Amino acid sequence: MDAAHLLDARARVLADLTARNLAGPVAVSALEDAISERGWWVDQWPAGVQYVAGLIAQDVQDALFADVGRWPVCEHCPAEAPVHSLFISPDLGGPDPVWVCEESGTEIAPLGGL
Numbered sequence: 001m002d003a004a005h006l007l008d009a010r011a012r013v014l015a016d017l018t019a020r021n022l023a024g025p026v027a028v029s030a031l032e033d034a035i036s037e038r039g040w041w042v043d044q045w046p047a048g049v050q051y052v053a054g055l056i057a058q059d060v061q062d063a064l065f066a067d068v069g070r071w072p073v074c075e076h077c078p079a080e081a082p083v084h085s086l087f088i089s090p091d092l093g094g095p096d097p098v099w100v101c102e103e104s105g106t107e108i109a110p111l112g113g114l
């Protein structure tokens with residue numbers, strides 16, 4: 001396993017959770033679970049390493065949606081717009097994952113840059 005990629009993915013997702021004040025025990029536990037699962041996955045398929053950071057972000061996003069709510073919420077659109085999320089583009093998780101507004105399609109920030 002290429003631990004550096006997983007550490008980088010962990011740091012980037014944690015930074016974006018922290019940026020939205022969501023880096024609590026539930027989110028960190030979801031992040032650790034995702035890293036462990038994707039670490040196994042990338043062991044099986046080393047070429048998948050370019051997708052792993054975006055996939056971990058998507059895993060955490062899915063896990064939080066049930067327990068905590070939307071992450072990350074779009075702060076780019078006008079306040080009167082309905083609350084909506086950002087999603088990872090490309091949908092495969094990489095390479096070079098960025099957060100995109102699901103309503104406007106605007107690229108907001110690279111993963112880790114919220």
Ligand SMILES: [Zn+2]
Pocket residue numbers: 074075076077084101102103104
């Ligand atoms: Zn938006």
